[in-house]
Amino acid sequence: MVLASWATRVARRSLVGASCCVQTSVHMRRLSVAAPAHGPASCSPKRAVSQGHYLPLFVRPAALFRASLGERTYSTALEWKPPLKVITYPDPRLRAPNRTIETFDGTLERLASDMLDAMYQCVVHDGVGLAAPQVGVNVNMLVMNEAGTPEDGDEIVMVNPEIVELENDLESFEEGCLSFPGIYADVVRPSAVTVKAQDVAGVWKTHELDGFKARIFLHEMDHLQGILFHDRMEEEAMHGIEPDLAALEEAAGGDVRVPGEMPDVFLEKMIQASHTLLNVTRELKRNAMLNDFESRNSQVDEEAARLKALIEERKREIKALEALALPSI
Structure with missing residues (x-):
């Protein structure tokens, strides 16, 4: 034309x-x-x-x-x-x-x-x-x-x-x-x-x-x-x-x-997978922190029990010494 x-x-x-x-x-x-x-x-x-x-x-x-x-x-x-x-x-x-x-x-x-x-x-x-x-x-x-x-x-x-x-x-x-x-x-x-x-x-x-x-x-x-x-x-x-x-x-x-480039549908799936991985990573970190906290609490409890047992042992030793003590003159 x-x-x-x-x-x-x-x-x-x-x-x-x-x-x-x-x-x-x-x-x-x-x-x-x-x-x-x-x-x-x-x-x-x-x-x-x-x-x-x-x-x-x-x-x-x-x-x-x-x-x-x-x-x-x-x-x-x-x-x-x-x-x-x-x-x-x-x-x-x-x-x-x-x-x-x-x-x-x-x-x-x-x-x-x-x-x-x-x-x-x-x-x-x-x-x-x-x-x-x-x-x-x-x-x-x-x-x-x-x-x-x-x-x-x-x-x-x-x-x-x-x-x-x-x-x-x-x-x-x-x-x-x-x-x-x-x-x-x-x-x-x-x-x-x-x-x-x-x-x-x-x-x-x-x-x-x-x-x-x-x-x-x-x-x-x-x-x-x-x-x-x-x-x-x-x-x-x-x-x-x-x-x-x-x-x-x-x-x-x-x-x-x-x-x-990848097809957009693959990119979308990758983005979703990345978000899922991020969420999983955050959850793992949170669980690790909780486990660490629980572990530390367990150590504190064990130390408290050890100190309590030591105190009880000292009390028994004091009572034994009192029993052996000579009467006052």
């Missing part, structure tokens, strides 16, 4: 990015146009931010628990088998860490080309952006083309992208994702972003993105950080897609692990 123009895209629900977005009406809801709370009204309309932290994340408890398990080591080889296929949630590679690319050669160029091909082949969902982990390659690279076809728009390849500034204005927009087929919901994101990234030759470039391009990039950038679009949904939107997420999880056998 050819996405001819912005006006056409915003008028059609089928307009979805690879991990990107659709809009059901021409007007987006502006949620905030005020200056930042921490600065004066005259401050710059943009602000420096840490990557991926422009909004609170509504991360599911399982994801939070997995995040607490710490970093893991993954293969650093840039390997894949063409043709690339988009993986779907809850494939663990969508949550796995993505390594920095340090080698810029023909292999990287082929990966970028294969990713664009995979994005364009998703004609049903009109792919306009794709991150490397979405094709099972856990490296920091994304591709995008707002037009969704190789004949139109600008193909952009970003390697090791970094967010420099984000617009304070926030916009709500219905998004879809190739890794979540058939699932759409509103996500709030900044309306513009400044990015620096390397190209396939390793040259650093700065990109000023706004509107639909900014949204495409921010969605794909989230993928590079292991953040999925439902992690940024507000509670109401999240509730609306929970049955669809559950269906994808069930279809995948319910295994949403990051490589090297």
